[in-house]
Amino acid sequence: MRGNMEDVRYRDRKFLRPGFTTGTCAAMAGKAAVTALLTGCFPDHVSVVTPAGKTVTAVVENVLLGVREDGGKVFRCAVRKDAGDDPDVTDGLLIYCQAEFYCQADSACGEAEAGQILIRGGAGIGRVTKPGLDQPPGEAAINSVPRAMLRAEAAALLEEAGETRTVLLTVSAPGGEEIAKKTFNPVLGIVGGISILGTSGIVEPMSDEALTDTIFAQLKVLRAAGRRCFAAVPGRLGAVCLRERIGEIPEDEIVVCSNFIGKTVDMAAELGFTGMVLCGHLGKLVKLGCGIMNTHSREGDGRMDTLVSCCLEAGAELSFLKKIFHANTTEEAFSFIREEGLSEEVTEILLKRISHYLGHRAPEGFQTGVLLFSQEGGFLGSSAGTDALARRLLMEAEERRKENVHGRNET
Incomplete structure (x- = not known):
C-alpha cells in the first residue's frame, strides 16, 4: 500500500502525483518503532507532518521484536518509500528504523546523557568520506533535516510518556548498497549505501530542485x-x-x-x-x-x-x-x-x-x-x-x- 499523497502537480501536460522522501520514511518508521518501544504494541499505520506542512500517512511493515544480550528489547519497523510519479531509484525501498533504550556498552555511540535521542546508520545507509556535504566525514549519510524529523517525532512520544531514558535509533535500508550505485553517491564520496535525504519531506515529481541540489552537493565537495x-x-x-x-x-x-x-x-x-x-x-x-x-x-x-x-x-x-x-x-x-x-x-x-x-x-x-x-x-x-x-x-x-x-x- 502506498502513502496517502493525494495532491497532484501538472507538468508537461500530465498530472503527476508527488511522493515522500527517504527522510520522511525514516521519520515515520522511527515514530512507529518508538511507539512500540514505549507501549509494546506496533501500530498498523503512522503519520507525520513534513517540514512542508503536509501530513503523510503510511502502512507500517516488517515489524520485528528482538532481545539484546543484556535482555533489553529492540523494536524495528519499516515504511516503504513512495516517490509518487518521480523516477526515483529508491521508490519502493523499505526504510527501517530500530528503537531501543540506549545501553552504555554500545561503544558505537560513545557516552550519552540521559534523555538524549541518538541516531546512527545501519545496513544500506551510506557513510560520508569527503568534506563539504551535509554531514561530516565518518558520519552516516542521514542529512540534518531527516535527523531533526526523527528527533522531533521521538521526543514528542517520550515526553508524552514521561520517559527520560536515552533512546538509540538505527536507520537502515537493506539493498541500499546496490541501489546507491545508481545514484550520485559514489561521485559525492558517500560509500556503502543510500543517503537519507529531504528538506521539505515531499518528493515533487520530476523536480528541477532535486537535480540542482545534486549539482550543488557535488560543487560543495569540490570546493571543500x-x-x-x-x-x-x-x-x-x-x-x-x-x-x-x-x-x-x-x-x-x-x-x-x-x-x-x-x-x-x-x-x-x-x-x-x-x-x-x-x-x-x-x-x-x-x-x-x-x-x-x-x-x-x-x-x-x-x-x-x-x-x-x-x-x-x-x-x-x-x-x-x-x-x-x-x-x-x-x-x-x-x-x-x-x-x-x-x-x-x-x-x-x-x-x-x-x-x-x-x-x-x-x-x-x-x-x-x-x-x-x-x-x-x-x-x-x-x-x-x-x-x-x-x-x-x-x-x-x-x-x-x-x-x-x-x-x-x-x-
Whole structure:
C-alpha cells in the first residue's frame, strides 16, 4: 500500500502525483518503532507532518521484536518509500528504523546523557568520506533535516510518556548498497549505501530542485577539497569529449550539470569558484548562443535561429540561411555548414556568443571556457582562454591526487 499523497502537480501536460522522501520514511518508521518501544504494541499505520506542512500517512511493515544480550528489547519497523510519479531509484525501498533504550556498552555511540535521542546508520545507509556535504566525514549519510524529523517525532512520544531514558535509533535500508550505485553517491564520496535525504519531506515529481541540489552537493565537495576551477558537462558524452581534449580527469571531479548551465554558474560563483570549463554537444550548447541558460526544450529552443544568425555573420547567402533554418537537427545543419566551407568561422562566431552570455551570467572574476563537439564532426573548437583554464583544471586535479596519495601514505 502506498502513502496517502493525494495532491497532484501538472507538468508537461500530465498530472503527476508527488511522493515522500527517504527522510520522511525514516521519520515515520522511527515514530512507529518508538511507539512500540514505549507501549509494546506496533501500530498498523503512522503519520507525520513534513517540514512542508503536509501530513503523510503510511502502512507500517516488517515489524520485528528482538532481545539484546543484556535482555533489553529492540523494536524495528519499516515504511516503504513512495516517490509518487518521480523516477526515483529508491521508490519502493523499505526504510527501517530500530528503537531501543540506549545501553552504555554500545561503544558505537560513545557516552550519552540521559534523555538524549541518538541516531546512527545501519545496513544500506551510506557513510560520508569527503568534506563539504551535509554531514561530516565518518558520519552516516542521514542529512540534518531527516535527523531533526526523527528527533522531533521521538521526543514528542517520550515526553508524552514521561520517559527520560536515552533512546538509540538505527536507520537502515537493506539493498541500499546496490541501489546507491545508481545514484550520485559514489561521485559525492558517500560509500556503502543510500543517503537519507529531504528538506521539505515531499518528493515533487520530476523536480528541477532535486537535480540542482545534486549539482550543488557535488560543487560543495569540490570546493571543500580546495578546488577553484571545475569541469562541467551536460551529459556523459561531454565527459568523454572533455577527457579526449584535455586529459584524464577523475569522474568524481566532473560536474554533470544537465540542462542547468546558468544555475550551475550561479551556484559555483556562490561557493567561491572562479573558473569553469564547459564541454558539450552542439545541439545543447548552441542554445547558450542566444542566451538560453536552461537548455531543456520546454524552456526555449533557438537552435536554428542561432545557427542562422552565425551563418549570416559569416557571410552566407539567403538561400543557404533558409536551408539551415529548415534543417531537422543541428547535426544536419552543421553538415551543411561544413559542406559550405563555413564550419571554422561559424564555430568561432558561435563560441564568442556563448562566451558572451556565460560572461554576462557569471560575476566579475569568474572565467569560463567552452569546448564544443558534434557526433558527426567530433571536436569543433574551443573558446578563447579555454586552454589556460584547462591547464589550471588539470593542475588542481593533480594537486588533489598528490594530497590523497600523501594522506594514504601517512596512514
